[in-house]
Amino acid sequence: MRSFDENLSLYAKLAIEVGVNLQPGQRLSIGAPLQAAGYVRSLVRQAYAAGAYDVHVDWHDDETGLTRLLMAPDAALRDVPNWLVSKHETLMEQRAARISVYAPTPGLLKDVDPKRLASSTLAQQKAMKRVQDATMVTKSSWLVISPATPAWAAEVYPDEAPEEALNHLWDEIFRLCRIDRDDPIGAWREHVEDLGRRAAFLNERRFRRLHYEGPGTDLRIELPPRHVWQSARETDELGVPCVVNLPTEEVFTLPTRDGVDGTVVASMPLNYEGVTVEGIRLTLRRGEIVDYTAEKGLEALRSIIETDEGARRLGEVALVSQDSPIAATGRLFYNTLYDENSSCHLAIGDAYPTCIEGGRDMSEEELTAEGRNHSMAHVDFMIGSDRLNVTAEDASGGLVPLLREGRWAF
Ligand code: ZN
Ligand code: ZN
Numbered sequence: 563m564r565s566f567d568e569n570l571s572l573y574a575k576l577a578i579e580v581g582v583n584l585q586p587g588q589r590l591s592i593g594a595p596l597q598a599a600g601y602v603r604s605l606v607r608q609a610y611a612a613g614a615y616d617v618h619v620d621w622h623d624d625e626t627g628l629t630r631l632l633m634a635p636d637a638a639l640r641d642v643p644n645w646l647v648s649k650h651e652t653l654m655e656q657r658a659a660r661i662s663v664y665a666p667t668p669g670l671l672k673d674v675d676p677k678r679l680a681s682s683t684l685a686q687q688k689a690m691k692r693v694q695d696a697t698m699v700t701k702s703s704w705l706v707i708s709p710a711t712p713a714w715a716a717e718v719y720p721d722e723a724p725e726e727a728l729n730h731l732w733d734e735i736f737r738l739c740r741i742d743r744d745d746p747i748g749a750w751r752e753h754v755e756d757l758g759r760r761a762a763f764l765n766e767r768r769f770r771r772l773h774y775e776g777p778g779t780d781l782r783i784e785l786p787p788r789h790v791w792q793s794a795r796e797t798d799e800l801g802v803p804c805v806v807n808l809p810t811e812e813v814f815t816l817p818t819r820d821g822v823d824g825t826v827v828a829s830m831p832l833n834y835e836g837v838t839v840e841g842i843r844l845t846l847r848r849g850e851i852v853d854y855t856a857e858k859g860l861e862a863l864r865s866i867i868e869t870d871e872g873a874r875r876l877g878e879v880a881l882v883s884q885d886s887p888i889a890a891t892g893r894l895f896y897n898t899l900y901d902e903n904s905s906c907h908l909a910i911g912d913a914y915p916t917c918i919e920g921g922r923d924m925s926e927e928e929l930t931a932e933g934r935n936h937s938m939a940h941v942d943f944m945i946g947s948d949r950l951n952v953t954a955e956d957a958s959g960g961l962v963p964l965l966r967e968g969r970w971a972f
Pocket of ligand 2: 878909940941942
């Protein structure tokens with residue numbers, strides 16, 4: 563058995579070597595909450611050990627961020643200073659790799675006026691558009707990874723004492739991220755390979771349509787003629803491979819912008835900016851969300867869908883087998899990175915340009931012509947369960963089962 567510190571170092575090494583695959587002489591920028599300081603320090607050590615030129619850490623604090631959302635004047639929430647934007651754009655131009663240490667405190671923003679929250683988020687998205695667009699085409703490597711924090715652990719294991727819950731969550735993260743294996747780095751390379759093979763099969767078959775059937779769900783999704791199935795394994799502009807989410811269990815592509823019809827019911831709550839949205843049900847016609855309901859958190863769902871024109875449509879179709887280690891826990895983690903990898907999901911809003919053949923080099927207009935949806939929002943919601951069947955239809959009308967009772971069928 564390895565000690566906690568050894569596991570933590572391996573988890574950091576995984577982020578640096580497999581996640582962003584940091585190259586000697588490259589810059590690294592890390593965005594992280596203060597609660598994750600222990601893990602971030604480990605990341606910084608591993609980054610310099612791998613030959614980083616410079617590591618920049620952007621700290622933020624949940625508590626002060628919340629105070630601002632509650633107390634700052636309306637105008638200030640819509641005002642993103644230029645110096646902040648240019649810092650991120652400069653790092654992007656310098657091809658800095660980017661790690662988002664994602665450890666949101668569940669329920670943090672529950673008392674924030676949804677209108678103020680939405681206008682603050684929208685201002686951020688607008689200001690950071692160039693950085694976001696560069697991320698969507700993996701200009702340089704990036705990664706989202708989650709360390710355990712006391713607030714997150716308390717949400718996942720509410721019946722346990724704080725310290726016990728925190729240790730429990732760390733153990734679970736190490737297990738689900740294969741850190742408990744003899745050779746975690748090797749295990750990841752192999753797993754990412756397997757997902758790549760599934761994506762390759764789907765790409766070879768050039769399916770035209772997917773049919774989702776499950777309790778409350780009957781949805782038909784058309785795929786653009788030049789769609790590309792991907793795994794979280796990407797290559798940056800210079801061809802350096804990286805894995806943008808850890809853990810990852812999905813293969814995904816994009817739906818045709820106006821080719822989604824039917825009704826879909828979420829199988830798990832969505833934790834959006836600290837608000838829990840439960841019982842989501844969407845009805846789509848020709849790609850557009852024409853009706854939506856939620857049993858809880860409807861306001862937050864509305865603010866997502868009303869972000870812009872593109873947020874009324876879908877931008878991602880992802881398949882995850884129910885026998886993935888995360889799904890096998892049967893547990894909700896209140897963290898999208900974990901929950902989306904426990905379940906098939908769809909995203910409201912933006913589609914990755916790289917999901918279109920040659921999309922990396924296309925203009926917005928060309929991408930739209932290929933059937934890609936564009937939005938400032940990209941929010942995943944989970945629809946997988948042991949009762950979900952997904953069937954693909956090929957060009958000649960032949961049917962191929964992709965998932966049966968939630969599990970890989972190919
Ligand atoms: Zn996804
Ligand atoms: Zn997504």
